[in-house]
Amino acid sequence: MKNKPFLSSLWVLFVSRRFSRVDRKGRSAVTSFLASLGICFGVMTLITVISVMNGFQLSFIDAIMEISSYHVRVDNVEPAAFEAFCQDEPSITAATTFYEAQSLLVGENERQSAALIRGVSENQLALDEGFRNQLHMVRGHFDLSGENSIVIGSGLASQLGIFVGTKVNLFALSGGNDVDLVSSDRIFTVKGVFHTGYADLNAAYAFISLKNAEKYFGESAVMHYGLKLQNSADDALTVSRIREHFPQANVESWKDYNRSFFGALRVEKNMLMLLVFLIFIVVGINIFNGMRRMVYERREEISVLSAFGGKASLIQAIFVTQGFLVGVIGAIPGLAIGLLLSVRMTQVFSLMSKIVYYVQYFGYMIISPESALYLRENPMYMVYANIPPRIIPSEVLVITIFGIFSSLLASWVASRGVLKMTVAEVLRDE
Numbered sequence: 033m034k035n036k037p038f039l040s041s042l043w044v045l046f047v048s049r050r051f052s053r054v055d056r057k058g059r060s061a062v063t064s065f066l067a068s069l070g071i072c073f074g075v076m077t078l079i080t081v082i083s084v085m086n087g088f089q090l091s092f093i094d095a096i097m098e099i100s101s102y103h104v105r106v107d108n109v110e111p112a113a114f115e116a117f118c119q120d121e122p123s124i125t126a127a128t129t130f131y132e133a134q135s136l137l138v139g140e141n142e143r144q145s146a147a148l149i150r151g152v153s154e155n156q157l158a159l160d161e162g163f164r165n166q167l168h169m170v171r172g173h174f175d176l177s178g179e180n181s182i183v184i185g186s187g188l189a190s191q192l193g194i195f196v197g198t199k200v201n202l203f204a205l206s207g208g209n210d211v212d213l214v215s216s217d218r219i220f221t222v223k224g225v226f227h228t229g230y231a232d233l234n235a236a237y238a239f240i241s242l243k244n245a246e247k248y249f250g251e252s253a254v255m256h257y258g259l260k261l262q263n264s265a266d267d268a269l270t271v272s273r274i275r276e277h278f279p280q281a282n283v284e285s286w287k288d289y290n291r292s293f294f295g296a297l298r299v300e301k302n303m304l305m306l307l308v309f310l311i312f313i314v315v316g317i318n319i320f321n322g323m324r325r326m327v328y329e330r331r332e333e334i335s336v337l338s339a340f341g342g343k344a345s346l347i348q349a350i351f352v353t354q355g356f357l358v359g360v361i362g363a364i365p366g367l368a369i370g371l372l373l374s375v376r377m378t379q380v381f382s383l384m385s386k387i388v389y390y391v392q393y394f395g396y397m398i399i400s401p402e403s404a405l406y407l408r409e410n411p412m413y414m415v416y417a418n419i420p421p422r423i424i425p426s427e428v429l430v431i432t433i434f435g436i437f438s439s440l441l442a443s444w445v446a447s448r449g450v451l452k453m454t455v456a457e458v459l460r461d462e
Contacts, residue, residue, distance in 0.1 A: 045353065064358050067322060067439065070315035071362030072369070075435045077311065079370030079428055084377060085304060086422035089297050091229035098162035099233055101289040102258035104270055109281045114257065117277055123270055126160045126260040128153055131245040131253050136204035137184075137238070139192035147188055147238050149202065151245020152176070162260050172196035172224030176241040182220035186227045187235030198222050202248065211250035218248055312435060316442040319358060323351055323446035348447045355443020359436035367432045374421045381417035385409045 097103060106114070111129075118127035131151040138144050154176045157164040167174070174183050182200060184192075194200055202218035205211060220240065227234055245253065261270055267285035274283050287294065373380055389409045396404035 067319045068362035071435045072366035074311035075363050075366030076370040078431045080373045083374040083421035083423050087419045090422045095166050095228040095230040097286045098166040101286045103261045103264050104259040105284045106257040107282050109278050133249050134206040135202045138201045138203040139194045143192045145191040151242050167226045170227045175223040180220045181223045183224040184238040185234035189225045207250040312438040316438040319442040320446045323443050351447035352443045355439050359439030363432050363435040377421045378417045
């Protein structure tokens with residue numbers, strides 16, 4: 033009796049395999065193949081799209097957290113006590129101080145641009161590994177040791193038309209009463225130009241030393257602490273511990289600091305996943321219709337199996353197993369192809385760029401040959417190709433399981449009619 037469930041499972045697998053062999057060249061086989069193909073393309077498309085979307089979003093998020101917002105920002109604390117707390121807190125990997133102020137920069141050619149000036153330590157790159165990894169120097173060096181040295185973003189440098197070695201004036205500067213709002217004497221020398229994964233940082237950020245920040249921002253400038261954690265998801269726990277030890281402190285995590293931006297990214301990703309998940313719904317409907325037709329075509333075999341003592345639940349399990357196999361046969365190749373496309377996305381976009389270019393070139397040669405000489409490849413493909421996709425295992429697993437589950441659910445719903453059939457009813461109809 034203990035082996036009865038095992039024997040029942042073997043019987044279900046045996047009959048299901050026999051049905052599959054009989055249907056290998058029939059209409060049901062075509063339906064099963066198309067259903068598996070649909071699941072394959074659904075899983076492949078969703079994994080690839082989500083990986084590319086993660087590459088877009090996480091490049092933004094990483095740059096913002098490591099350079100702009102930090103994991104946790106703190107001010108209004110006693111420096112010595114707070115620095116001792118940070119050293120004793122195992123979750124905090126780096127704690128650096130900074131000042132910041134709004135400014136209007138003016139280049140040597142009189143071009144102007146608004147910017148956020150942040151005063152940081154001269155050895156910021158050594159103190160903060162995340163800052164060092166996200167801030168890439170494209171020209172010059174991150175050198176704030178000299179008098180009135182400044183490092184600016186690549187977008188800001190392009191707007192001002194400046195480069196390494198040129199002068200820039202902090203013409204207008206926010207601050208307290210002891211700071212001149214407008215001055216032509218705040219002349220800084222550009223020592224480097226940086227680039228990050230987020231364009232807004234490149235177009236608006238500039239760094240000076242803490243010493244220069246204290247000099248030009250005034251005595252009322254607020255000193256902030258930027259904290260980096262071992263795990264950025266532990267921000268809430270760290271914030272609560274800081275508030276417990278320093279009730280007067282102003283504490284803000286990266287989630288609160290960027291709430292609206294990250295909320296928009298989350299909505300965008302959820303909507304994209306919802307739209308692509310519709311693929312599985314369409315495939316599930318196709319499997320449902322195909323399985324219902326298969327149950328109707330197999331009514332004679334079902335009546336024979338019932339006559340020989342086959343339970344309705346076991347007969348239904350035969351068709352559910354076939355639906356499960358359809359899902360697995362489609363989802364596993366889709367998983368493999370999706371992961372392959374994700375890790376080879378640079379080559380995929382390069383190939384797409386060339387295909388689109390040559391198709392357009394062929395069309396121009398037929399319609400307007402003289403215009404074909406001015407045709408160029410779309411540069412946006414190379415922009416996309418340079419963004420590394422991010423594969424998140426948990427999301428890949430959910431997508432694959434959902435692909436299999438959609439087929440399994442459709443088969444289960446379609447085969448419920450088996451439970452309503454009786455031997456006498458089928459034989460009378462035949």
